Amino acid sequence: MYIATYIIDIAALIYLMGLLYSNAALNTSRKKPFLIAIILTIVIILSEAGTVLTNNGSLNLRGINIVCNVLGFILTPMIPIAITLIFSRMILTTHKLLLISTFINIVATALSPIFGFIFYVDANNQYIRGDYFFVFIIVYIINLLILVIITLEVGKTNNYPIIGKLVGLSIFTIIGTSIQIVYPFTYSSWHCVTLSLLLYFF
Incomplete structure (x- = not known):
């Protein structure tokens, strides 16, 4: 069942990628982070x-x-950052310090196969959450908050009439991905992210 939903999600994202390439109204600075978010x-x-x-x-x-676990735990917190870049690149210019937590997560995850910080796969090939799994959760929450805050800032600065919709989508993404953190075998996160990316585009 999960494999079928993964296939549907990927098909939807590939379709969205095609829409991005064919959309002449969306400028390159917006397209690039969108594509990065889709690929991630x-x-x-x-x-x-x-x-x-x-x-x-x-x-x-x-x-x-x-x-697969290393890739998942390293890349997941980057999704909110990529979505943030669709609206503003300030996090890469004036707010670089906000990315420190993301780099901490990258290092902790990369070392996890050896030290079991974020996760561990034992000798019987069973996945176990590490003693410092909370680091991943905190980093992900921080990046989601960055997404919401910068979305609000950009919306107020540019007087976007759809700011409520953008914030609503951000909250939807937070709730959807949080379900899987609490219930790890629910596998709901990427359905929500896929839907959010589609809604962000439209």
Whole structure:
């Protein structure tokens, strides 16, 4: 069942990518972060599918399981940042310090296969949340808050009439992805992100 939904999500994202390329009204500075967000989401969906297929499976698949988890935990907090860049690039210019937590998560995740900081895949190929899994959660929440705050700032500065819609989409993304953090086997996050990206575009 999950594989079917992953396929649907990826198909929708590829369709959105096609819409972006054919949209002449959207300038390049907006298209690029949109494409980055789409590509990141596709990679994360594939990574999550990889963990679903390999977890508790053959011990020969343990390496793939680890790689998929590393990719998922590293890239997931980057999605809100990519969406933020659709509206404003200030986080890359005047707010670079806000990215420190993201780099901390990258390092902690990269070291997790050895030290089990964020997650660990044991000798039986079973996934276990690490003692510092909360670091990933905190970083993800920080980046989601950055998305909401910058969306509000840009909306007020430019008097966007759809600011309520943008904030609503941000909150929808937060709620949708939070469900999977609380219930890790729900696999709802990327359906919500896919839908949010589609709604952001339209």
